[in-house]
Amino acid sequence: MKNELLLISIATDSHRNIGCLSLYATAVEAGISTNLLFIPREAEYSEEEFSALLKENDFRVIGISLTTRDFYFAQTITSHIRKCLPQAHIVWGGIHATCKPEECLDYADSICIGEGEAFLIQLITALKDGVDITDIPGIGVKVGDKNELVMNPPRLIADLNALPFPWFDFEHFYVLDACGLHLFGPKDYVKYARHNGDGYVLLTSRSCPHRCTYCINSFLNRLYDDNSSRLYRRLTVDNALKEITHALSTIPGIGFINFMDDHFLTDNKWIEEFCEKYKKLINLPFIIRATPSTIKDKQISLLKDAGLHTVQMGIQSGSEHTHKTIFRRSFKEESVLRAAKVLNHYDLECLYDFIIDNDFETDEDRDKTIELMLRLPKPYVANLFAMTVFPKTDLEAMYKKRKMTPRIDPYSSNYFDFNNDNFYYRLASLIPLIDEEEARHIFQNRDDQQVLSRLNELFLEKVPPTP
Numbered sequence: 001m002k003n004e005l006l007l008i009s010i011a012t013d014s015h016r017n018i019g020c021l022s023l024y025a026t027a028v029e030a031g032i033s034t035n036l037l038f039i040p041r042e043a044e045y046s047e048e049e050f051s052a053l054l055k056e057n058d059f060r061v062i063g064i065s066l067t068t069r070d071f072y073f074a075q076t077i078t079s080h081i082r083k084c085l086p087q088a089h090i091v092w093g094g095i096h097a098t099c100k101p102e103e104c105l106d107y108a109d110s111i112c113i114g115e116g117e118a119f120l121i122q123l124i125t126a127l128k129d130g131v132d133i134t135d136i137p138g139i140g141v142k143v144g145d146k147n148e149l150v151m152n153p154p155r156l157i158a159d160l161n162a163l164p165f166p167w168f169d170f171e172h173f174y175v176l177d178a179c180g181l182h183l184f185g186p187k188d189y190v191k192y193a194r195h196n197g198d199g200y201v202l203l204t205s206r207s208c209p210h211r212c213t214y215c216i217n218s219f220l221n222r223l224y225d226d227n228s229s230r231l232y233r234r235l236t237v238d239n240a241l242k243e244i245t246h247a248l249s250t251i252p253g254i255g256f257i258n259f260m261d262d263h264f265l266t267d268n269k270w271i272e273e274f275c276e277k278y279k280k281l282i283n284l285p286f287i288i289r290a291t292p293s294t295i296k297d298k299q300i301s302l303l304k305d306a307g308l309h310t311v312q313m314g315i316q317s318g319s320e321h322t323h324k325t326i327f328r329r330s331f332k333e334e335s336v337l338r339a340a341k342v343l344n345h346y347d348l349e350c351l352y353d354f355i356i357d358n359d360f361e362t363d364e365d366r367d368k369t370i371e372l373m374l375r376l377p378k379p380y381v382a383n384l385f386a387m388t389v390f391p392k393t394d395l396e397a398m399y400k401k402r403k404m405t406p407r408i409d410p411y412s413s414n415y416f417d418f419n420n421d422n423f424y425y426r427l428a429s430l431i432p433l434i435d436e437e438e439a440r441h442i443f444q445n446r447d448d449q450q451v452l453s454r455l456n457e458l459f460l461e462k463v464p465p466t467p
């Protein structure tokens with residue numbers, strides 16, 4: 001490979017980095033010779049192979065995409081690039097660069113705040129022409145002898161339909177893993193994908209009108225002026241289906257489609273058109289994410305007919321108090337149960353998310369979550385998360401205000417890092433898996449040592465270890 005731009009996506013699931021794939025498609029469309037390198041496992045990344053790649057190619061610009069958990073690895077890679085290609089301009093982007101531009105600028109030459117498609121093209125053109133980069137919208141850069149920080153407000157892509165769709169370019173995508181540096185082919189797609197490797201991940205929309213305190217949208221909605229009606233943007237149905245059709249024709253063995261949209265169930269008209277066309281053109285099972293209040297019988301019935309197989313629904317807690325005062329989310333127990341009943345009626349696979357390890361909750365709140373879990377119609381899978389406080393979220397501000405320190409460090413651990421000796425964690429894990437009467441018995445007799453022994457026995461027998 002010999003190119004102008006190298007994009008690097010790091011850490012687990014690096015090839016599912018939709019943002020990076022979109023940047024690649026945009027750069028190629030703009031006529032910029034580009035390569036995309038995945039480094040999926042830090043442990044397998046070979047310094048020699050990476051050095052050889054950098055030395056063979058005189059990349060002018062190298063872009064690294066990072067979330068908070070990738071921050072330290074991004075530093076390692078950056079210092080490596082500096083040794084091999086001191087003249088290259090290193091730009092960092094992604095959710096962590098957007099949230100923490102100042103700390104990222106200790107390592108990168110520039111950073112991209114917010115959406116990067118227009119930014120990247122403008123940066124590459126400016127660097128090529130040798131013109132000033134400090135007025136590019138969304139740029140963060142240090143200037144002058146005093147290293148003064150310039151940080152420009154980000155630019156939002158107004159119409160997603162104006163962007164080329166993300167696609168897998170098996171001739172220019174590379175992977176650096178235990179087998180060294182090699183082209184990222186369809187076999188690698190399967191090797192690194194979750195769910196047996198047969199899912200295709202995409203977004204038909206960006207953003208979410210809500211601002212739950214623990215979610216990055218509580219920060220992004222503020223960053224972009226808080227105008228949520230402008231923030232939520234969606235592809236036309238035809239454009240969304242174009243991406244899937246292209247993926248199916250180039251990646252063999254795709255068995256289902258995984259819509260990662262924060263908010264899939266919105267406009268009735270969009271859903272109706274989607275169902276009709278998806279069934280005709282794609283006809284594969286698919287997964288969506290939704291909040292309880294958006295689940296309506298009519299839409300679910302249409303989607304089921306079009307191939308809907310799984311719904312991941314955020315419930316988070318059974319406590320109204322937690323929703324109101326901590327999560328700032330609308331919650332009505334009856335609405336959750338009604339939504340679950342609809343999903344159950346259509347025989348869908350149900351994945352319900354709960355944040356169970358929450359520093360702000362009392363045992364009374366936790367009891368409410370257990371009671372709600374007991375009332376949810378089975379079968380369902382409970383996805384349990386430990387509360388993780390990501391930088392710049394409203395939740396982080398709440399911790400700071402109360403001078404509290406979160407137990408989980410988002411830079412080095414993740415929301416599966418529970419204290420799994422905990423009574424609530426063990427019982428919540430078991431509820432979908434055991435008889436309701438037995439679960440109730442354990443819940444109501446938690447002070448009884450024999451009951452606790454039974455809980456622990458069942459937990460070890462039935463609950464698989466966390467990933």
Ligand code: B12
Binds near residue numbers: 011012069262
């Ligand atoms: C799809 C998705 C995934 C995918 C892909 C992850 C990825 N690396 O992008 C999968 C399923 C693999 C995933 C996994 C995880 N995810 Co995730 N995921 C999302 C989700 C729902 C959408 C991201 C997205 O595609 N947005 C749309 C694209 C267009 O935006 P973008 O990614 O930000 O990219 C744009 C800009 O940032 C910029 N940009 C990005 N990279 C670069 C690079 C350069 C050089 C430039 C110039 C610009 C640039 O341009 C892009 C195009 O506009 C977000 C929620 C959200 N609303 O963002 C959570 C989110 C990113 N995930 C999150 C987390 C925590 C995780 C996990 C750690 C969860 C876990 N425990 O397993 C893992 C591991 C992530 C990792 N290290 O790779 C958090 C991250 C918080 C944080 N501060 O780090 C988020 C924000 C959700 C939340 N909790 O609020 N995730």
Ligand code: SF4
Binds near residue numbers: 209210262
């Ligand atoms: S509804 Fe979901 S995606 Fe939207 S802000 Fe809340 S947690 Fe985030």
